[in-house]
Amino acid sequence: MTGPSDRKTIAIVGLGSIGGIIAGLLRAVDKHDVIACVRRPLDRLTVERAEGTVEVPQRALTDPAAATPVDWVLLSTKAQDTESSAPWLQRLCGPRTRVAVLQNGIGHAERLASLVGAATVVPTIVYYNGERLAPDRVRFRRAGEHEFAVADDTDGRAFEALLDGTAMRVRRSADFTTLAWRKLLLNAVANPITALTLQRQAVFRRADVKALCRAILEEAANVGRADGAQLAPDEAELMLATLLTYPPDAGTSMYFDRVAGRPFEADALTGAIVAAGERHGVPTPLNGLLLTLLRATSDGLRDAAQAERR
Numbered sequence: 001m002t003g004p005s006d007r008k009t010i011a012i013v014g015l016g017s018i019g020g021i022i023a024g025l026l027r028a029v030d031k032h033d034v035i036a037c038v039r040r041p042l043d044r045l046t047v048e049r050a051e052g053t054v055e056v057p058q059r060a061l062t063d064p065a066a067a068t069p070v071d072w073v074l075l076s077t078k079a080q081d082t083e084s085s086a087p088w089l090q091r092l093c094g095p096r097t098r099v100a101v102l103q104n105g106i107g108h109a110e111r112l113a114s115l116v117g118a119a120t121v122v123p124t125i126v127y128y129n130g131e132r133l134a135p136d137r138v139r140f141r142r143a144g145e146h147e148f149a150v151a152d153d154t155d156g157r158a159f160e161a162l163l164d165g166t167a168m169r170v171r172r173s174a175d176f177t178t179l180a181w182r183k184l185l186l187n188a189v190a191n192p193i194t195a196l197t198l199q200r201q202a203v204f205r206r207a208d209v210k211a212l213c214r215a216i217l218e219e220a221a222n223v224g225r226a227d228g229a230q231l232a233p234d235e236a237e238l239m240l241a242t243l244l245t246y247p248p249d250a251g252t253s254m255y256f257d258r259v260a261g262r263p264f265e266a267d268a269l270t271g272a273i274v275a276a277g278e279r280h281g282v283p284t285p286l287n288g289l290l291l292t293l294l295r296a297t298s299d300g301l302r303d304a305a306q307a308e309r310r
């Protein structure tokens with residue numbers, strides 16, 4: 001049972017697919033004070049999910065100057081928007097604040113180190129699938145046995161406790177690096193292929209796409225092993241099998257960016273694999289090719305959006 005002293009203040013920066021879902025579910029349980037840190041006003045949130053739709057009022061701030069230090073920040077912007085979240089982090093972080101990073105990719109702590117002052121960074125792996133249907137409406141799909149993974153330490157346990165009552169299942173692991181690489185492998189194929197083909201996950205049912213994914217995954221897994229991840233000899237095959245457990249009509253975060261004409265999270269995902277390959281002397285021709293295509297497509301979307309605004 002939550003006592004008055006267990007009630008925490010939680011600020012969520014990045015109220016999109018992933019942040020909208022966790023904000024809505026935390027608010028519904030009402031064990032903590034949830035503040036949405038947003039760029040446009042928001043007073044309600046609806047989360048669609050298999051167990052039933054949740055509709056909650058939402059307290060929101062639109063100006064970082066109005067924010068004060070909180071117990072927890074949940075950062076769920078795209079990785080490339082981390083820098084632009086700095087004014088929020090500056091106001092929300094104090095020495096007793098924990099900043100849980102709800103972003104794909106590896107190296108969360110390094111990405112955040114210069115932005116959080118004396119606060120503690122808590123890396124997380126997000127397994128659920130989110131789709132933003134409107135600024136105040138998100139769709140939540142579970143994928144696999146857990147919604148999150150964290151390190152099995154004091155901060156990881158505190159994150160798990162924070163979500164108590166939300167029905168979010170948190171895996172604690174003594175080998176966070178391996179889990180982070182496994183998730184990155186999934187993103188190495190799921191995100192680029194859906195974004196570049198402009199198709200939802202049904203595209204992974206094609207034999208030619210599966211063969212391509214297998215080759216991309218084998219290359220990326222070699223990099224992960226060199227980076228310290230304990231990956232199985234048949235990790236590529238395992239990841240492909242995991243990918244095929246997603247419903248064919250599920251999208252990916254990068255697919256939604258393509259549809260909306262937003263820049264891609266290319267450098268934090270495929271780019272992280274290529275960069276780690278360079279560091280360890282492991283060749284990455286396929287991931288390198290994907291990275292070039294992603295960057296070129298992403299820049300094209302940005303240029304088209306700018307031209308439309310003129």
Ligand SMILES: NC(=O)C1=CN([C@@H]2O[C@H](COP(=O)(O)OP(=O)(O)OC[C@H]3O[C@@H](n4cnc5c(N)ncnc54)[C@H](OP(=O)(O)O)[C@@H]3O)[C@@H](O)[C@H]2O)C=CC1
Binds near residue numbers: 017078081126
């Ligand atoms: N979607 C998914 O299924 C999954 C996504 N992830 C990862 O989760 C992270 C978030 O992805 P996702 O939720 O899909 O992304 P979205 O694009 O849906 O949401 C990102 C949100 O960040 C907000 N934002 C960006 N910059 C700022 C800023 N400076 N201040 C305040 N808000 C800001 C955007 O606001 P605005 O609306 O104003 O643009 C938007 O609401 C990514 O790292 C992604 O890879 C992980 C697992 C699954």
Ligand SMILES: CC(C)(CO)C(=O)C(=O)O
Binds near residue numbers: 104187251252
């Ligand atoms: C694994 C997947 C595809 C789940 O939504 C994801 O992490 C993303 O969309 O970024």
